[in-house]
Structures are given as structure tokens and as C-alpha cells.
Amino acid sequence: MAAAPARCGGGGLSLxxxxxxxxxxxxxxxxxxxxxHSIEKTAWQEDWLVAPAGLTLQQARIKGTGAGMEPPPEARLVDGWFQWSPPPMPRPEVVFGNSGAAGEWHLCHAGRCQTLSEIFGHPIGANVTTMRVCKNP
Structure with a gap:
């Protein structure tokens, strides 16, 4: 059973x-x-949905192939990106870190991208970041 979503204030669901x-x-x-990608220096993107059941990966894209980034057999090359849609699997949280070898993670929404450091208002560096759905009262 998934963990209860965090409470972050406001109304509805948030990330x-x-x-x-x-x-x-x-x-x-x-x-x-x-x-x-820290080794291949190749762009990687994932589209996520924020829902009551958790965070769900909708589609993944990589700009090339290489060490640790082989697309699955169902991936298709579209406009220079290998893209695929994994089976939906809501996750209570997603945890990721930054090795410092390839720049920062970017979060994009409504045509605007920001680094995690910009979102937090201070450098994130190598600190681990956790994403989860906030259920707001």
C-alpha cells in the first residue's frame, strides 16, 4: 500500500x-x-503526472544511446529523440541526486524550465531531492 501523500498547505494536489x-x-x-546524462552528456526527459495515487511517469525520451541509457525495445525515434511510454505505475515518491558531473536537474512546466536550485532559491549541490504528491487540506 502506498504511503499517504505529504501535506504542504493550500488546496488540491501539488508536487x-x-x-x-x-x-x-x-x-x-x-x-x-x-x-x-552524466557519462554520455546526452539529454534525457521524463513527463510526469501528479495524481492522488502518486507520481506516474507518462513518457520518457533520450536524445541518444550509450552507457546506461539504452532505450527499451518499444521506443521509437521521433524528431531525434528515442521515446516510449512505460506501463503506468504510480509511485509514492521519487528520489534522485546530482553527481555534479553533468549540470542540474530541470523541472519544466507550462513552457518554462527551472533548475532545482532556482526552485529552492539556493544551490542544491549534491543533496538528494525527493518528489512526492502533496495532498493539501
């Missing part, structure tokens, strides 16, 4: 990001997480 003891709530229902 909560937590890093280095700070929590930021973003009132968004969907977003793209984008980064550069």
Missing part, C-alpha cells in the same frame, strides 16, 4: 520537492523532469 530539509510545494498537475 512537493524536498531537499536539505527544505520543502517546496508547486501547484502543478504535470511536469517534465530534464537532465543531462
Amino acid at each position: 512537493c520537492l524536498a531537499s536539505a530539509g527544505v520543502v517546496k510545494a508547486l501547484s502543478i498537475a504535470a511536469f517534465t523532469l530534464a537532465w543531462m
Whole structure:
């Protein structure tokens, strides 16, 4: 059974990001997480849905192939990106870190992308970041 969503204030569902003891709530229902692969220096993007059941990966895209980034057999090359839609599997949280070898994670919504450091208002560095759905009272 999935863990209960975090409470972050406001109304409805939001995306909560937590890093280095700070929590930021973003009132968004969907977003793209984008980064550069640390070894291959190739762009990677994932489209996520924020829903009561948890965070669900809707589609993944990579700009090339290489070490640790082989697309699955169902991936199709579209406009220079290998893209695929994994089976929907809501996750109570997604945890990720930054090795510092390829720049920062970017969160994109409504045509605007920001680094995690911009969202938090201070450098994230190598701190782990946790994403989860906030259920607001």
C-alpha cells in the first residue's frame, strides 16, 4: 500500500520537492523532469503526472544511446529523440541526486524550465531531492 501523500498547505494536489530539509510545494498537475546524462552528456526527459495515487511517469525520451541509457525495445525515434511510454505505475515518491558531473536537474512546466536550485532559491549541490504528491487540506 502506498504511503499517504505529504501535506504542504493550500488546496488540491501539488508536487512537493524536498531537499536539505527544505520543502517546496508547486501547484502543478504535470511536469517534465530534464537532465543531462552524466557519462554520455546526452539529454534525457521524463513527463510526469501528479495524481492522488502518486507520481506516474507518462513518457520518457533520450536524445541518444550509450552507457546506461539504452532505450527499451518499444521506443521509437521521433524528431531525434528515442521515446516510449512505460506501463503506468504510480509511485509514492521519487528520489534522485546530482553527481555534479553533468549540470542540474530541470523541472519544466507550462513552457518554462527551472533548475532545482532556482526552485529552492539556493544551490542544491549534491543533496538528494525527493518528489512526492502533496495532498493539501
